[in-house]
Amino acid sequence: MTRGIRGATTISENKADMIIENTRQLIEEMVTKNNVEPEDVSHVFISVTKDLNAAFPAKALRKLSGWTYVPVMCMAEIEVPNSLPSCIRVMMIVNTDIDQAAIQHVFHNEAVHLRPDLAGKVEKQ
Template structure:
């Protein structure tokens, strides 16, 4: 079954290293919590708010062992007045046996406010 796993995080600054490290932390947590292996991933889409342009957050995936062939693409997030700044959002499409209600979405840093209804206790 194909499922989407959502994730989001924020950074303090428009800094390439911080963007990559926070993206990597989020992606790894998404994979661990949902027991996802790289070969089960169809694709990963990453969006960033317009205030983040120091690097491509997709570079973070290349730092994870075994993720060399995972298709990934970055894009800008749409601008909505009052939306969360310095935010990186992820949609990971995976093959999994998890029921939709059992998927564990990951929201880190200030992004926890985006979808508190989807957060599960660890």
């Protein structure tokens, strides 16, 4: 079964190291919370708001062991008036037996406001 795992974060400045490091932290937490192995990942989409262009956030995945062959694509987020700025969003598509309601989505920094219902979700035992 394939499932989508959402993640999002914001950064304070459009700097390459901040984009890559915050994306890495986000991906690592998504992987840890959902017991994901790179071989289980079908593909990853990463979008950024128009104010972030200093680096491709996909570079963060290339720094992770075992992620060399995982297809990753970066794209621009659509511009919606009054939407959250400086935001990096991740959609990871994985093969898993985890029930959809048990998926642990991850939101860092100001991105917790995107989906407060998912950001505060407690892991199911």
